[in-house]
Structure formats: structure tokens, C-alpha cells
Amino acid sequence: MLKLHDLEFEPFISNRQIEAAVEEVAQKINEDFSGKCPVFLSVLNGAYPFTAALTQRFKGDCEVEFTKLKSYEGTSSTGKLKNLIGVENLKDKHVIIIEDIVDTGNTFSEIIKILEEKEVASFKIATLFYKPEAYKKEHNLDYVGMEIPNKFIVGYGLDYDGLGRNLPEVYQLKQK
């Protein structure tokens, strides 16, 4: 059992399972981007462990950039999105957006809108976790580590009001 602030969480996905999912995504990206020099665009804060694990497995030249856009407060999506920072110099680049999780898809679709204005050569999305039951958008997700049920999770980059990002495994909110 894990307690963060006022909430209790229970173990859900082991570090081993996460590593296996990262490996699978990395293999596909290596196949698709062989001989190319993609820009991995990591969406802070949550994507930092996935970004490190994924980019270290990339065989070849690549760039790694970081961007930030906030949409979540507490345990539910607020739907209010802020601006994207750090996306200069992407013109004519092959961009792979790295997310820790795609939930409603609001964050991802906002990023797409902004990238389309940046005249990138192409873009794909790689997300470690995906909640198909919560996803409200049409856009196809290119690389998905793991599909999960529509439950609030923490760990491996994901936080509950600032806590839990450092955990090497993932926990889910405990049912009351």
C-alpha cells in the first residue's frame, strides 16, 4: 500500500512490465526511423523517465527536446490547457512526441495543433500508457506501450499533486 497526500494507492504495474513495454516501443521506433535523425519531443513533467529509457534504446543519431503543457489538477482532467514552450527549431524535422500517458487526449491534440503550425516534416506519438476508455479524440496513436483501464495511476513519472513521480513502478488509486 502507498499513501500520497490524502489518497491510498495499490501496486498495479511492475517495473519489469514497464521495461518490457519500453523495449517493444523502442524496437518499433528503431525499425521505423532507421537512418533518420528524429527529434524526440518529451512532454514534461511526466514523460521524463520514459524519455530517458526510450531514447537510450534508440540506435542512431537523434535529438531530444523538452516541452511543457499542463492540463491536470488533482485526479481529473481540467480540460484547460496552457501554452507549449520549447518547440522552436522543429521546422522540417521528424518529430516523435513522447508522453507518459494519453488519457482524454486533450494534451496530445493541443500539441498537434501547435506542431502543425511549426511546419514539421512529420510527427508521431509514443505514449507509455493509454486509456482507450477515456480517449475522446480521433487521432491515431502511433506507439503505445500499454493500454490500461480508466483509473488514476501514479509512478514512473506520473504524480498525484506533485508526489509519486520518482517511483519505479506504477500504482493505481485504491477502491474505497
Ligand SMILES: O=P(O)(O)OC[C@H]1O[C@H](OP(=O)(O)OP(=O)(O)O)[C@H](O)[C@@H]1O
Ligand atoms: O490525455 P490527457 O487527459 O490530456 O492527459 C494526459 C496528460 O496528463 C499528464 O500531464 P499533466 O498535465 O498532469 O502534467 P505533468 O506531466 O506535469 O504531471 C500527462 O503527462 C499527459 O501529458
Ligand SMILES: Nc1nc2[nH]cnc2c(=O)[nH]1
Ligand atoms: N498521475 C496521473 N496523471 C494523469 N494524467 C492523465 N491521466 C493520468 C493518470 O491516470 N495519472
